[in-house]
Amino acid sequence: MANRPIVHDIFEPRTSTWQYIVADPVTKAAIIIDSVLDYDSATNTVFTENAEVLLSLVQENDYKVEKLLETHMHADHLTASRYLQVQLQKSQASPPQICIGKRVSQVQEQFAMRYGISKQEYVNAFDHTFDDDDAFQIGQLEAKAIHLPGHTPDHLGYMIGSNVFCGDSLFNVDVGSARCDFPGGNASDLFNSVRRLLSLPDHYRIWTGHDYPPGGDVRKDPLPYYTVADQRKANKHLKDGVQEQEFVQWRRDRDVTLAEPRLMHQALQVNVRAGRLPQLSPSGDRLLHIPLKVRGEMW
Ligand SMILES: *[C@@H]1O[C@H](CO)[C@@H](O)[C@H](O)[C@H]1NC(C)=O
Numbered sequence: 001m002a003n004r005p006i007v008h009d010i011f012e013p014r015t016s017t018w019q020y021i022v023a024d025p026v027t028k029a030a031i032i033i034d035s036v037l038d039y040d041s042a043t044n045t046v047f048t049e050n051a052e053v054l055l056s057l058v059q060e061n062d063y064k065v066e067k068l069l070e071t072h073m074h075a076d077h078l079t080a081s082r083y084l085q086v087q088l089q090k091s092q093a094s095p096p097q098i099c100i101g102k103r104v105s106q107v108q109e110q111f112a113m114r115y116g117i118s119k120q121e122y123v124n125a126f127d128h129t130f131d132d133d134d135a136f137q138i139g140q141l142e143a144k145a146i147h148l149p150g151h152t153p154d155h156l157g158y159m160i161g162s163n164v165f166c167g168d169s170l171f172n173v174d175v176g177s178a179r180c181d182f183p184g185g186n187a188s189d190l191f192n193s194v195r196r197l198l199s200l201p202d203h204y205r206i207w208t209g210h211d212y213p214p215g216g217d218v219r220k221d222p223l224p225y226y227t228v229a230d231q232r233k234a235n236k237h238l239k240d241g242v243q244e245q246e247f248v249q250w251r252r253d254r255d256v257t258l259a260e261p262r263l264m265h266q267a268l269q270v271n272v273r274a275g276r277l278p279q280l281s282p283s284g285d286r287l288l289h290i291p292l293k294v295r296g297e298m299w
């Protein structure tokens with residue numbers, strides 16, 4: 001029988017993000033999925049308190065991190081992948097590769113244009129992009145990148161044994177599904193991606209990208225996964241029996257009411273660069289752009 005992966009689930013409460021370290025028990029090869037770089041909005045400060053937690057776990061367990069995986073271009077948190085890569089290359093013979101889905105280039109182009117980011121800052125920012133259904137190894141574990149478009153067009157899930165790390169393709173049963181109104185998002189695609197996920201065997205674990213409890217706030221005991229059977233029975237938006245048209249209409253009506261993610265501009269400008277910060281300006285600052293909204297008549 002194939003080895004079962006060791007899964008560490010690490011919740012980042014400021015953005016309600018689930019981060020995962022998945023390791024091969026035999027070789028200690030590991031990957032890190034969807035790491036978070038801390039950001040304080042009040043002072044516009046990035047810091048690495050959360051990333052240090054991940055690095056300690058890696059060190060305590062003597063893991064060799066081969067890949068830093070992103071499920072998609074996140075708009076709600078900044079990725080710590082580049083920071084982790086720089087730190088890990090000090091202690092490992094070879095640095096981990098930062099990886100994402102191949103359609104990231106279309107998302108990068110769109111946001112680079114919006115935020116005025118030069119090509120040299122984002123082309124090849126990722127070390128590797130996965131093709132649909134690419135297989136890869138984590139030590140002796142078999143892994144596969146599965147294309148799950150909908151929330152974003154580049155979105156991947158990572159299947160490792162009977163686990164799928166599905167990012168924002170599916171949330172916990174009482175949270176439901178993610179918005180589909182970002183550029184390239186598509187509720188119809190999300191519906192079909194979720195049907196694909198939920199056609200896996202009943203006992204498969206669907207590890208989610210966030211746990212946003214209904215009603216706001218942070219959940220006291222956030223949950224990292226539900227099984228396929230649980231999701232099919234109880235997902236608030238996408239349980240068995242929900243029709244595509246019904247979901248697409250509902251999602252559309254819902255998405256127009258949602259506010260922009262709190263850290264969207266900061267997150268996208270750093271994530272387009274795979275977690276690198278903007279280069280220093282002549283005055284020695286690292287600058288981000290904030291699109292200004294104007295209430296009332298423009299003067
Ligand atoms: C969403 O995707 C479906 C199928 O991939 C396509 O037919 C439809 O036109 C898309 N909708 C939008 C609004 O782009």
Ligand SMILES: [Fe+2]
Nearest residue numbers: 074075076168
């Ligand atoms: Fe997301």
